[in-house]
Amino acid sequence: MAKKEVDDRFKKFGTVSFTGISKTNDFVDYLQQGKVMGTRCKSCGLQFFPPRADCYQCLTSDMEWFEIAGAGTLLTYSKLQYGPVGFEGDLPYCIALVDYGNYKVFGRVSSDLAEDQIEIGMDMKTVVNTLPNGQLNYVFQKA
Numbered sequence: 480m481a482k483k484e485v486d487d488r489f490k491k492f493g494t495v496s497f498t499g500i501s502k503t504n505d506f507v508d509y510l511q512q513g514k515v516m517g518t519r520c521k522s523c524g525l526q527f528f529p530p531r532a533d534c535y536q537c538l539t540s541d542m543e544w545f546e547i548a549g550a551g552t553l554l555t556y557s558k559l560q561y562g563p564v565g566f567e568g569d570l571p572y573c574i575a576l577v578d579y580g581n582y583k584v585f586g587r588v589s590s591d592l593a594e595d596q597i598e599i600g601m602d603m604k605t606v607v608n609t610l611p612n613g614q615l616n617y618v619f620q621k622a
């Protein structure tokens with residue numbers, strides 16, 4: 480059996496590396512192009528974020544990429560005083576869930592946005608962010 484080449488593009492994402500999701504590594508290539516992308520099932524149209532390589536409804540891998548564009552609605556947010564390993568230096572920061580209708584995006588609120596400017600129900604957009612160490616992630620900003 481031929482040894483598979485290690486696809487480590489996800490090392491570029493976030494502060495802590497993701498592993499074992501090589502089928503969706505194009506996600507990071509899109510981030511480098513300034514686009515936050517999810518996947519859509521070509522068969523039933525279900526949209527996924529974070530991107531999935533397979534549709535759980537159709538059990539197909541016939542997926543396509545789509546851009547998380549425009550504004551969603553802030554459903555909820557939470558200010559973190561304790562972060563997961565690798566994120567301690569960023570505290571405190573807010574995590575949020577933004578509703579785009581057919582799918583929801585979970586992530587961090589941009590540090591540019593003060594906590595008193597964050598309101599449930601406000602319009603938010605998802606944008607690519609470059610961390611001080613050159614790594615990429617995405618954050619929510621006021622739309």
Ligand SMILES: [Zn+2]
Pocket residue numbers: 520521522523524525534535536537538539
């Ligand atoms: Zn499907």
